């Protein structure tokens with residue numbers, strides 16, 4: 001109560017509270033209602049909202065404020081509820097830990113995600129993209145009459161990125177694209193954990209808010225525990241393999257070039273952890289290394305497949321862009337360009353940027369202030385008493401809401417047509433976008449600062465390999481009227497069909513093989 005009465009945010013403009021327990025949080029996550037855009041027009045880019053139990057919280061789109069929050073990682077941590085849910089699935093992986101532990105993990109992991117390491121994985125991206133293309137051609141679009149076929153592309157892209165993260169992440173074959181294979185043990189375990197955190201029921205939501213309730217076991221928690229045990233068992237085997245391969249290669253044994261072993265993220269992590277420039281005290285324990293296996297799965301699988309799903313959707317709505325992109329890529333006389341050739345295609349690059357600007361898979365990020373602080377502002381605000389404020393005082397425990405997607409769709413930054421899909425806009429980047437504190441592309445889709453997405457290069461090359469392969473081989477149209485497509489916030493923001501809500505997420509496309517005229 002004292003926190004509510006003494007909150008320095010009380011003088012900031014902001015919406016009324018709609019619920020004693022949830023505050024404004026439920027409206028904020030309802031993407032369909034476009035609430036954030038309405039509120040930022042009404043109250044400005046920085047305003048107060050109410051979090052759980054009507055606690056004052058800060059929403060900000062201000063570059064300077066965001067830069068402050070994202071770079072002071074010791075003062076702004078992930079909310080405990082988010083860490084609790086992720087931690088139950090991942091253990092103490094890099095997505096979950098904070099402070100010294102996080103710095104230590106990032107230090108050992110960073111070398112695995114460099115340009116050279118991703119270059120070495122490009123053949124895996126193409127192998128699986130081509131496998132997807134061939135499976136679609138041979139088993140899904142079997143009609144030879146040239147008629148387009150309706151296909152929900154989401155599960156296909158999801159299988160492709162699962163296969164990629166398995167192989168490139170820890171040298172494991174999921175064979176998710178194999179029509180004849182049953183889902184294997186690891187993919188079943190992974191599905192079980194994701195399903196148990198998706199669409200949380202009321203009791204699980206309450207467990208997040210009231211930690212004591214977490215001690216009450218439910219069917220959901222038991223499922224998660226079982227699935228986690230399976231992931232850990234298989235992960236331990238993969239870790240042992242990775243260690244053996246690294247030791248063998250240090251001993252001069254040659255690893256066959258066609259094998260992924262030794263190039264996958266887990267092996268690179270093991271190698272970096274053994275490197276002589278890492279002091280003994282800074283090395284990761286086996287448990288810490290193991291926790292990165294489900295971390296890679298959660299962080300690197302649906303994110304990239306969802307982004308690619310939205311890219312295909314956007315291309316169906318801009319047929320001239322789809323054609324121009326296809327022309328650029330067909331000019332390259334190979335199915336498997338090198339990473340450098342792929343990354344040098346200018347229009348493909350603009351299409352990927354424009355997709356991640358309009359359809360950032362992670363639309364919001366939240367943080368909690370762990371101490372009292374003063375946040376500087378680029379754009380001063382006028383509070384409800386008429387005072388102009390150049391900085392904002394906040395107290396320990398204040399939630400901060402970073403509206404990743406709202407910022408990249410903002411008219412103030414991207415102009416009056418900010419909600420239109422127009423890759424050409426990337427030829428001249430507006431001045432207002434230059435200061436967005438993101439690690440990539442003047443966007444916050446991969447966040448910024450020391451906790452920015454470690455896998456952003458990995459996902460960009462993977463996404464481009466997918467688009468390169470699919471757009472050269474197929475023509476895509478939307479199978480339902482465009483107004484029927486909505487989006488819904490799950491772990492990532494996914495599309496669904498409004499007239500078929502029971503099917504949850506899907507992206508029905510009409511697909512036919514491309515034939516040059």
Ligand code: HEM
Pocket residue numbers: 078094095096106295296299300301303304307360361362365366444445446447450451452453454455456458459
């Ligand atoms: C389009 C695809 C992707 C998007 C949009 C994306 C987005 C993000 C975002 C927004 C964060 C910050 C989350 C937060 O701090 O609250 C993040 C963190 C992370 N991402 Fe990605 N990601 C993508 C692909 C990948 C891939 C392919 C991998 C791994 C192979 C990956 C691994 C990670 C990891 C390990 C973190 C935690 C980093 C840390 O806390 O230090 N991501 N990602």
